[in-house]
Amino acid sequence: MNYKIAIVPGDGIGPEVIGQTIRVLDKVGEKFGHKFEYTEVLAGGCAIDASGTCLPQETIDTCRASDAVLLGAVGGWKWDTLPGSERPEMALLGLRKELGLFANLRPALLFEDLAEACPLKAEIVEGGLDIVVVRELTGGIYFGEKGTKDTDMGLAAYDVEQYAEEEVRRIAEVAFDMAMKRNKKVTSVDKANVLESSRLWRRVVAEVGEKYPEVELNNLYIDNAAMQMVRNPKQFDVIVTSNIFGDILSDEASMITGSIGMLPSASLATGNFGMYEPVHGSAPDIAGKDMANPMATILSSAMMLRYTFGLSDEADAVESAVKKVLADGYRTSDIAKEGENAIGTVKTGDLIVEAI
Ligand code: NAI
Ligand code: MG
Numbered sequence: 001m002n003y004k005i006a007i008v009p010g011d012g013i014g015p016e017v018i019g020q021t022i023r024v025l026d027k028v029g030e031k032f033g034h035k036f037e038y039t040e041v042l043a044g045g046c047a048i049d050a051s052g053t054c055l056p057q058e059t060i061d062t063c064r065a066s067d068a069v070l071l072g073a074v075g076g077w078k079w080d081t082l083p084g085s086e087r088p089e090m091a092l093l094g095l096r097k098e099l100g101l102f103a104n105l106r107p108a109l110l111f112e113d114l115a116e117a118c119p120l121k122a123e124i125v126e127g128g129l130d131i132v133v134v135r136e137l138t139g140g141i142y143f144g145e146k147g148t149k150d151t152d153m154g155l156a157a158y159d160v161e162q163y164a165e166e167e168v169r170r171i172a173e174v175a176f177d178m179a180m181k182r183n184k185k186v187t188s189v190d191k192a193n194v195l196e197s198s199r200l201w202r203r204v205v206a207e208v209g210e211k212y213p214e215v216e217l218n219n220l221y222i223d224n225a226a227m228q229m230v231r232n233p234k235q236f237d238v239i240v241t242s243n244i245f246g247d248i249l250s251d252e253a254s255m256i257t258g259s260i261g262m263l264p265s266a267s268l269a270t271g272n273f274g275m276y277e278p279v280h281g282s283a284p285d286i287a288g289k290d291m292a293n294p295m296a297t298i299l300s301s302a303m304m305l306r307y308t309f310g311l312s313d314e315a316d317a318v319e320s321a322v323k324k325v326l327a328d329g330y331r332t333s334d335i336a337k338e339g340e341n342a343i344g345t346v347k348t349g350d351l352i353v354e355a356i
Contacts, residue, residue: 001034001309002034002035002036002037003034003035003036003037003067003068003309004037004039004067004068005025005036005037005038005039005066005067005068005069005070005304006038006039006059006062006063006065006068006069006070007022007038007040007041008040008041008043008044008059008063008069008070008071008072009046009071009072010043010044010045010046010072010073010074010075010091010282011044011045011046011074011075011076011088011284011287012073012075012076012281012282012283012284012287013072013073013283013286013292013345014044014071014072014073014074014282015072016072016288016290016292017278017293017294017296017297017345018070018072018297019294019349020294020297020345020346020348020352021070021294021297021298021300022038023349024318024321024349024352024356025301027353027356028305028314028317028318028356031317031356032313032317034311034314039062039066041056041058041059041062041063042056042059043055043056043059043071043074043088043091043095044073044074044075044088044091045074045079045088047059047088047091048079048088054090054091054094055090055094060094060095060098060099063095063099063275064098064099067273067308067309068273068274068275068276068309069095069099069274069275069276070275070277070297070301070304071095071275071276072277072278072282072297073277073278073281073282073283074089074091074092074282075087075088075089075282075284076088076282076284076287077284095275096137096138096275097138099269099273099275100269100270101137101267101268101269101274101275102136102137102138102171102268102269102270103134103135103137103171103174103267103268103269104134104136104137104250104265104267104268105135105174105178105265105267105268105307106132106133106135106250106253106254106265106279107130107131107132107133107263107264107303108130108131108132108133108233108250108253108254108257108263109128109130109131109262109263109299110125110128110129110130110256110257110258111128111262111322111323112127112128112327113323113326113327114257114258114262114326114335116337117257117258117259117335118257118258119255119256120230120233120256124231124232124233124234125256129233129234129256129257130182130237131236131237131238131239132182132237132238133239133241133246133249133250133253134171134174134175134178134238134239134241134246135241135242135243135245135246135247135249136167136168136171136241136242136243136246137243137246137267138167139163139164139167139243140161140162140163140197140242140243140244141159141160141161141242141243142159142243142244143243144159144160144161145158145160145162146158146159146160161195161197161242161244162197163200163201163242165200165204168200168201168204168205169204169207169208171240172188172204172205172209172240173208174240174268175188175240176208176211176212176215176238178238179212179238180212180215181306181307181312182237182238183237184214184215184216184237185215185237185238186205186209186215186217186218186239186240187217187218187219187220187225187235187236187237187238187240188201188202188217188218188220188239188240189219189220189221189225189239189240189241189242189246190202190219190220190221190241190242190245191221191222191223191245192219192221193221198242201242202219205217205219205240222241222245222248222249225239225241225245225249226249226252229249229252230256233256239253254279258335259334260280260334261278261280261293261295261296261334262293262295262296262299262335263278263279263280263299264278264302265277265278265279266300266303266304266307268307268308272307272308272310273308274303274304274307274308276300276301276303276304277297277300278297278300279296286333290344290345290346291333291344292332292345293333293334293335293345293348294345294348294349294352295322295332295348295352298318298322298352299318301318302315302318302319302322303315317356318352318356320355321352321355321356322352322355324355325348325351325355328351330343330347330348330351331343332344332345332348
């Protein structure tokens, strides 16, 4: 089949890691008989330099006209003196809003061969880790009514946590659909013992769960979930939770895997449309030096194959190739041990392409 992909390389190491990812996708296309059509567009600092705005309309239009978006990273020292509202990073918020990306997927993948990078005890993560946190991205307390008022305790400030049934339903469906493609287990995280919004959350998630009889659903309070994440993370497959709880839990989950250069992410809209990007930023300290680890972006493209295009064999091929390169002992500098010889960005791409 033919697939249209909008490519947003961005700044710093963005173009370097995207370059290797395109080579990997081309190899997948060749092997499995697909054609990936790329349209490259500007966002971030490079867009500011070229057109005066970090998110040109043409970029939004191209993304909308594509099946999926693959993004490198945006930002860098050159634009650090601009006021907040004009900075390259605003392009990300703009894309989320313009493309209706309400579901944020952050896998925490710990490869067996990188277990030494994990801060947890070896026996806790034996055999690796594979969790996905599904975070609601456009609702909840970050977007609720906020303000200040006078009280007899002095000035008070408030932020309202509000979720509508439909908002919970659509994120729960993303989580259950994902579980069906994985190990058929969903953990919904809330604080239903004290929060009314969490009680609605829990009810709607359970209703959605009834449509997925094969998937096991568990509920956990956020405080317990945060504890379980370091005590026994292997109990989790898919975690679904609100914007604020997901923000915190996804950072916690990703930290137990070690390197930032390894972590992919996806942000989904309705109808399988998605934007895929590494969790890391533009790493200006190593940009242009052939030092960046392209695996986070390459693994993001595997998520795109799996979740937007429904190509799970192809996604497996990419993930297996990354695992093979690690198992063969190759490491970029961010994951190399002291004294070990590190390989570069392009060489990493070569090896993954070869492994596919
Ligand atoms: P960063 O993730 O770019 O870098 C943090 C550290 O990790 C640096 O030492 C960097 O060299 C290293 N690193 C990151 N990715 C790596 C990779 N693939 N391979 C090897 N090492 C890697 O975060 P930082 O330094 O806070 O931000 C740099 C710029 O990126 C800023 O302008 C920031 O606003 C922007 N940023 C953009 C994001 C995005 O586009 N989604 C996300 C986070 C930051
Ligand atoms: Mg965060």
